[in-house]
Amino acid sequence: MLDEQPPSPTPAPRVSFVSLGCPKALVDSERIVTRLRAEGYELSRGHAGADVVVVNTCGFLDSAKAESLEAISAALNENGKVVVTGCMGAEPEQIRERFPNVLAITGPQAYESVLAAVRQVAPAPHAPFLDLVPSPGVKLTPRHYAYLKISEGCDNSCSFCIIPKLRGPLVSRPAADVLREAEKLARAGVKELLVISQDTSAYGRDLRYAESAFHDRGVRARFLDLSRELGGLGVWVRLHYVYPYPHVDEVIELMADGKILPYLDIPFQHAAPAVLRAMKRPANEEKTLERIKSWRRACPDLALRSTFIVGFPGETEADFAYLLDWLEEAEIDRAGAFKYEPVKGARANDLGLPLVPEEVKAERWARFMERQQAISARLLRRKIGKRLAVIIDEPGGGPLNRPAKGRSKADAPRIDGAVHVASRRPLRAGDMVSVKIERADAYDLHSAAV
Numbered sequence: 001m002l003d004e005q006p007p008s009p010t011p012a013p014r015v016s017f018v019s020l021g022c023p024k025a026l027v028d029s030e031r032i033v034t035r036l037r038a039e040g041y042e043l044s045r046g047h048a049g050a051d052v053v054v055v056n057t058c059g060f061l062d063s064a065k066a067e068s069l070e071a072i073s074a075a076l077n078e079n080g081k082v083v084v085t086g087c088m089g090a091e092p093e094q095i096r097e098r099f100p101n102v103l104a105i106t107g108p109q110a111y112e113s114v115l116a117a118v119r120q121v122a123p124a125p126h127a128p129f130l131d132l133v134p135s136p137g138v139k140l141t142p143r144h145y146a147y148l149k150i151s152e153g154c155d156n157s158c159s160f161c162i163i164p165k166l167r168g169p170l171v172s173r174p175a176a177d178v179l180r181e182a183e184k185l186a187r188a189g190v191k192e193l194l195v196i197s198q199d200t201s202a203y204g205r206d207l208r209y210a211e212s213a214f215h216d217r218g219v220r221a222r223f224l225d226l227s228r229e230l231g232g233l234g235v236w237v238r239l240h241y242v243y244p245y246p247h248v249d250e251v252i253e254l255m256a257d258g259k260i261l262p263y264l265d266i267p268f269q270h271a272a273p274a275v276l277r278a279m280k281r282p283a284n285e286e287k288t289l290e291r292i293k294s295w296r297r298a299c300p301d302l303a304l305r306s307t308f309i310v311g312f313p314g315e316t317e318a319d320f321a322y323l324l325d326w327l328e329e330a331e332i333d334r335a336g337a338f339k340y341e342p343v344k345g346a347r348a349n350d351l352g353l354p355l356v357p358e359e360v361k362a363e364r365w366a367r368f369m370e371r372q373q374a375i376s377a378r379l380l381r382r383k384i385g386k387r388l389a390v391i392i393d394e395p396g397g398g399p400l401n402r403p404a405k406g407r408s409k410a411d412a413p414r415i416d417g418a419v420h421v422a423s424r425r426p427l428r429a430g431d432m433v434s435v436k437i438e439r440a441d442a443y444d445l446h447s448a449a450v
């Protein structure tokens with residue numbers, strides 16, 4: 001008699017994954033996780049019991065580095081088999097020095113090296129089922145929204161930033177490549193695409209805006225053309241990390257026509273001309289306020305989100321007061337502020353400008369946040385009584401007996417405020433509802449489904 005027992009299946013190796021840092025790093029994590037799943041690995045909920053831990057680090061600010069080092073230390077204590085990747089991996093010495101037991105260290109976007117390191121520690125099952133990858137990939141973000149990375153690297157040389165050193169010059173993805181991914185995401189049920197890169201408005205410059213074939217037509221690798229095509233997919237399209245170059249005006253028209261969301265995330269970082277010059281910011285012209293006003297004339301619903309640095313070397317009290325006045329006049333809807341940190345290797349450290357004492361930085365940061373909170377509250381109050389479209393992130397309503405939590409077109413996930421929605425019928429994550437705004441606080445809106 002033949003022994004026809006099927007071979008007992010080998011248990012899939014388990015990977016515990018820690019993703020730190022910005023949305024761009026999250027996209028890298030998603031790619032690595034997708035590949036691992038495709039090869040038959042399973043994700044583990046915790047470090048204990050995992051065959052290997054991957055830590056995707058962030059090395060942008062010293063505080064982010066500290067968080068990354070802590071995550072590595074926790075992974076070593078709880079598991080012991082640790083692979084480090086991400087921005088901090090670009091400078092392996094500081095990790096090796098502190099954690100000589102780390103198994104491998106790779107830099108940002110080094111997907112293949114991370115996979116190779118994982119395979120070495122915990123070899124993949126012999127015959128992975130390719131259909132382990134849920135289309136279009138394993139997402140660390142909720143299914144109803146997804147980040148869409150259109151380029152890597154950056155050609156600018158902002159004096160406080162080492163990202164170009166870590167990630168290299170601008171490398172754009174061909175338009176057709178981006179659009180195919182976007183289309184797959186939309187087909188898989190994603191309702192909101194968040195377009196990200198280091199400098200979204202510079203998209204395609206390195207490719208000389210070359211055309212690539214998408215369906216039956218050629219699409220140029222241009223910010224406007226890509227935005228227009230994305231706007232035709234029938235999902236919300238939100239633009240992040242845009243600089244106020246003149247060609248951004250054309251995209252405002254797409255927003256006014258309802259093709260893409262009337263939302264721009266522009267990291268202005270400052271407003272005072274002397275500070276902007278020292279920061280060496282791209283598209284830094286003094287007419288930005290006028291540009292913002294003309295954008296709002298063309299698209300009155302436009303929401304602006306931004307980040308600012310307070311306490312940059314050489315920032316005087318007059319520069320800071322200028323920034324606060326500018327903020328007031330520009331009516332930036334959503335703004336975050338960071339206290340300047342002298343990142344190792346950044347040219348700002350060698351400008352010979354006087355450093356702003358820590359207590360002054362802290363005091364300016366508090367004044368900034370207070371002013372911004374008042375502006376945000378004022379702008380949100382104007383929305384009371386209006387009807388807005390909202391996408392639900394956290395379920396509520398119906399038998400759940402609590403409001404659902406969602407976002408309007410003016411709010412990006414994870415960084416902006418929320419719209420709380422009271423509803424008699426249950427609302428699930430990803431639902432799109434029309435709501436009437438009933439009240440507002442400093443950052444959030446409260447509404448009822450209509």
Ligand code: SF4
Nearest residue numbers: 154156158161163198
């Ligand atoms: S635009 Fe400036 S801050 Fe942004 S990544 Fe490039 S150099 Fe850094």
